[in-house]
Amino acid sequence: DAGVTQSPTHLIKTRGQQVTLRCSPKSGHDTVSWYQQALGQGPQFIFQYYEEEERQRGNFPDRFSGHQFPNYSSELNVNALLLGDSALYLCASSLGGGQGVDTQYFGPGTRLTVL
């Protein structure tokens, strides 16, 4: 049973560029959440997708956008990259559209470096 997968593993971009990160959820899961983790800090919630719609959003600017496909996989897009966007981007999947979402399973992350 494949767990949560993310691609690419590492990415180097320059300021002002755009980037797309990809995530495939754990088999059977229908909900995908994205987090940004700066060095030495806990993950910060970016947004969550369920049934191909953004259901929840954290305190991130509109430069951060996403998409969920019919097969439940998801993309995170970041436009006009800033140096401060350098971080580990984590994808988490879970099951359910209810209010009390259960256990989240995390992927290995994508390390984004902005120069």
Place this chain on the structure above:
Amino acid sequence: KQEVTQIPAALSVPEGENLVLNCSFTDSAIYNLQWFRQDPGKGLTSLLLIQSSQREQTSGRLNASLDKSSGRSTLYIAASQPGDSATYLCAVNLGWGKFQFGAGTQVVVTP
């Protein structure tokens, strides 16, 4: 606004000693609380999930307690081993899958 705090930020213990990791949160309106382990540069591994109606949850050498009214959770790891060295994070579920994390406690278990 919910705030999640983990103290201490770092902890070093000799092998065999029990570990006690603390997590506090300011708003008791949570659906559940989850403890994770993170190895350097890696993703998060779920350790234990405690529903808001539960007081504790156990898995092997791990035991987590939850006191919602006081906004506290504690993760106990019995008889620590060098392989337990990692960063431990707690996260509270605010509803509809929105989780808020603490900054983590970095643990080193020395042989």
